Amino acid sequence: MDAGDIKIEVKELSLIFGKKKAQALKMLEQGAGKAEILEKTRCTVGVNKANLQIKTGEIFVIMGLSGSGKSTLLRCLNRLISPTAGDVIVNKVNITKEDNKALLETRRIEMSMVFQKFALLPHRTVLENAAFGLEIRGEDKEQRLQVAQEALESVGLKGFENQLPSQLSGGMQQRVGLARALANNPEVLLMDEAFSALDPLIKSDMQDELIELQEKLKKTIVFITHDLDEAIKLGDRIAIMKDGVIEQIGTAEDILKKPASDYVKAFVEKVDRKAIITAGSLMFRKPNTVTLEKDGPESVLRKIRESAFEVLPVINKNKVFEGFIWLPEVLKAKKQNAESIKDFITTTCPSVYPEVTVEEMLPLITNTKSSIAVVDEATGRLLGVVTQTSLVIESTRFNKEEIVELKEQASEQ
Amino acid sequence: MEKIINIGEYIELAVDWLTDNFAPVFDLIKNVGNTSIEGIEWLLVTTPFYVVIALIGLLALFKAGRGVAIFSACGLLLIYLMGFWVETMESMALIVFSTVIALVQALPLGIWAAKSERVERIIRPVLDLMQTMPAFVYLIPAVLFFSIGKLPGAFATVIFAMPPAVRLTALGIKQVPADIKEAARAFGATNKQILFKVELPLALNTILAGVNQTIMMALSMVVIAGMIAAGGLGEKVLEGINNLDIGLGFESGLAVVILAIVLDRITQALGQSNKKKVVSLSNIFKRK
Ligand SMILES: Nc1ncnc2c1ncn2[C@@H]1O[C@H](COP(=O)(O)OP(=O)(O)OP(=O)(O)O)[C@@H](O)[C@H]1O
Ligand SMILES: [Mg+2]
Numbered sequence A: 001m002d003a004g005d006i007k008i009e010v011k012e013l014s015l016i017f018g019k020k021k022a023q024a025l026k027m028l029e030q031g032a033g034k035a036e037i038l039e040k041t042r043c044t045v046g047v048n049k050a051n052l053q054i055k056t057g058e059i060f061v062i063m064g065l066s067g068s069g070k071s072t073l074l075r076c077l078n079r080l081i082s083p084t085a086g087d088v089i090v091n092k093v094n095i096t097k098e099d100n101k102a103l104l105e106t107r108r109i110e111m112s113m114v115f116q117k118f119a120l121l122p123h124r125t126v127l128e129n130a131a132f133g134l135e136i137r138g139e140d141k142e143q144r145l146q147v148a149q150e151a152l153e154s155v156g157l158k159g160f161e162n163q164l165p166s167q168l169s170g171g172m173q174q175r176v177g178l179a180r181a182l183a184n185n186p187e188v189l190l191m192d193e194a195f196s197a198l199d200p201l202i203k204s205d206m207q208d209e210l211i212e213l214q215e216k217l218k219k220t221i222v223f224i225t226h227d228l229d230e231a232i233k234l235g236d237r238i239a240i241m242k243d244g245v246i247e248q249i250g251t252a253e254d255i256l257k258k259p260a261s262d263y264v265k266a267f268v269e270k271v272d273r274k275a276i277i278t279a280g281s282l283m284f285r286k287p288n289t290v291t292l293e294k295d296g297p298e299s300v301l302r303k304i305r306e307s308a309f310e311v312l313p314v315i316n317k318n319k320v321f322e323g324f325i326w327l328p329e330v331l332k333a334k335k336q337n338a339e340s341i342k343d344f345i346t347t348t349c350p351s352v353y354p355e356v357t358v359e360e361m362l363p364l365i366t367n368t369k370s371s372i373a374v375v376d377e378a379t380g381r382l383l384g385v386v387t388q389t390s391l392v393i394e395s396t397r398f399n400k401e402e403i404v405e406l407k408e409q410a411s412e413q
Numbered sequence B: 001m002e003k004i005i006n007i008g009e010y011i012e013l014a015v016d017w018l019t020d021n022f023a024p025v026f027d028l029i030k031n032v033g034n035t036s037i038e039g040i041e042w043l044l045v046t047t048p049f050y051v052v053i054a055l056i057g058l059l060a061l062f063k064a065g066r067g068v069a070i071f072s073a074c075g076l077l078l079i080y081l082m083g084f085w086v087e088t089m090e091s092m093a094l095i096v097f098s099t100v101i102a103l104v105q106a107l108p109l110g111i112w113a114a115k116s117e118r119v120e121r122i123i124r125p126v127l128d129l130m131q132t133m134p135a136f137v138y139l140i141p142a143v144l145f146f147s148i149g150k151l152p153g154a155f156a157t158v159i160f161a162m163p164p165a166v167r168l169t170a171l172g173i174k175q176v177p178a179d180i181k182e183a184a185r186a187f188g189a190t191n192k193q194i195l196f197k198v199e200l201p202l203a204l205n206t207i208l209a210g211v212n213q214t215i216m217m218a219l220s221m222v223v224i225a226g227m228i229a230a231g232g233l234g235e236k237v238l239e240g241i242n243n244l245d246i247g248l249g250f251e252s253g254l255a256v257v258i259l260a261i262v263l264d265r266i267t268q269a270l271g272q273s274n275k276k277k278v279v280s281l282s283n284i285f286k287r288k
Helices: A021-029 A034-041 A070-077 A100-110 A126-130 A132-137 A141-154 A170-183 A200-217 A228-234 A252-257 A262-273 A297-307 A327-335 A358-366 A388-395 A400-412 B007-021 B023-046 B049-064 B066-082 B085-115 B117-132 B135-146 B150-174 B178-186 B191-228 B233-242 B246-287
Strands: A006-017 A044-055 A059-064 A085-090 A111-114 A188-192 A220-225 A237-242 A245-250 A311-315 A321-326 A372-375 A382-386
Touching: A006 A021, A006 A070, A006 A220, A021 A034, A021 A044, A034 A044, A044 A059, A044 A070, A044 A220, A044 A245, A059 A070, A059 A228, A070 A085, A070 A188, A070 A220, A100 A111, A100 A132, A111 A170, A111 B178, A126 A132, A126 A141, A126 A170, A132 A141, A132 A170, A132 B191, A141 A170, A170 A200, A200 A228, A220 A228, A228 A252, A237 A252, A237 A262, A245 A252, A245 A262, A252 A262, A297 A311, A297 A327, A311 A382, A321 A327, A321 A372, A358 A372, A358 A388, B007 B023, B007 B135, B023 B085, B023 B135, B023 B150, B049 B066, B049 B246, B066 B085, B066 B246, B085 B117, B085 B150, B085 B191, B085 B233, B085 B246, B117 B150, B135 B150, B135 B191, B150 B191, B178 B191, B191 B233, B191 B246, B233 B246
Parallel strands: A059 A220, A059 A237, A111 A188, A188 A220
Antiparallel strands: A006 A044, A006 A085, A237 A245, A311 A321, A372 A382
16 A cells, blocks of 8 residues: 555554543553453543554445444544544644644544534524534635535535524435535545434435545545444445454455454344345335336336336336236236236235345245335335345355245245 | 521621721722612613603514513503502612623623533532522621612622522533534534534523523512612512501502513513524424
């Protein structure tokens, strides 16, 4: 790695919460663990001798269970918390040695942060919130509102400028949080579980948008999550933390294939199996559909030909899922000169809600050859389809025995 | 019963020492204070009563709604018709002066208490004492320092009325969510910027609730201060008691009640008006 590529470097960084820091630090250097130090000194180890290098323009994900020190490590990067030992070097400048004034400048210019619970000012409008960083920096009003306006537009919030945060949904509030960070035009974005408080579908949208934005903006992003799925989707590289220690740093592939420790292995497997991977995140959105009231055999046939699938989902005019229609059935309908395909659709087919996991979906494919429809719980509308192929790809992360077992369980029921 | 410990003696000694050594300071305070109070009084009394009533009515109309506005106007008119207008304005002047002085001290103190646990630990028992001590007791040092009149009345009132404003300011600031403060810090805000752009605006409603309570307590104390010749409605109430004049007592008491309700409703509404705006806007949003 060329040194010029490195935006942030963390060297031997330790952070200890509590009174007897010196004693705890000494024990840490002698190799004592978090539990032992807590017992002997009543100090909590937040971060334990972390080393990492974050490259310019990458999305670097820090992942770990609750309490593993992710937030603490992130807050050391802009010194919201000052490290007990070690160095943080941003753009070749050692942040840990900066005086107060230089530190404020770093926060105002080089790094912006996005928070899990949005942390917006409730008494200010969306626009004023987005301009907050610039206001702190001391830019004049006209200028900052204009920049904030542009930032809001870039996250798709045009038209919401004069609303208050409480009038927006969680996803939109976090867009404001993102716009506030982008308005400062920093080189580094620090995102602490920025999407964790959002609904699965909105979360997935936000992830897509972040990736899209990143392609344009090429920021250096440090993103914290406890969600493996999210880490894999967003991260160019992923660091896994446990008890303040960085256990492994690598690409998603590295971590899934060659877990560096039993912990990482367990973590990866556990997350996999409990399957945060849901129908909502796996589904193919906006599939080609057939509308029951509208499409006759001819037009269905054309759609099937166009989409190159043998089977298409059928919805009614309210977009409520009705079933699947298979090619042979369409041909039959055509032969019989049927007006409508109503009597030819397969209605005994599985459909799931977006939050259903791969694990739960797997048994369903034993009884059908079609894709699985994903429908909205409240309205029954079709949201997308999960193809068998993608399910199988997901499930190859399971052992063969487990798949057999799941299938057996399913057929017993 | 025999006294074994004589705290009163030490308090007396302390007050004596203060009056002996700081007499010029007390005189200065008294002069400046009296001049200010009389200035406010002059303004309120020389303005025609209907103008004062109209202004208060309008304020109520815009901030608290039609009901409060009508009540305020009718109530104040009744006071005028009962012949207590000048006394009421005198009491108002004393309330305004005392409240301003109380707030000037209470707000910084409340902010300090919110920021420093040690300060809070020291202040809290003092506030408890100030609030639970029978109100009459404050009249004694007030008279000793400043003899009788309006300023000693204001002095006692300030001490009595200050605690809720300190408490609620501290409470309001402590209630500001930590993550919002952290966000401000992460964007490079200084402590001063955090105070003025985040903490005070978010604590505003709670602080205004404290202001409301301070005003109400000031009103009750101003009546008591009638005992040391502070003038106003208090003196009328006292006159009613002394002469066992039930008519006078009732009328002046009624004037106090009207004044209390008017001040309470209007200042309460001030605290809620920004909240209400938020609520009604979000309702509009939902209906869409
Ligand atoms: N202010 C604090 N004082 C004392 N201990 C703290 C403090 N903040 C965090 N800790 C401790 O430090 C450790 C790391 O906490 P941190 O918040 O960094 O974890 P995290 O990985 O971000 O967890 P989460 O997913 O719950 O946000 C935990 O054991 C926590 O209890
Ligand atoms: Mg955290």
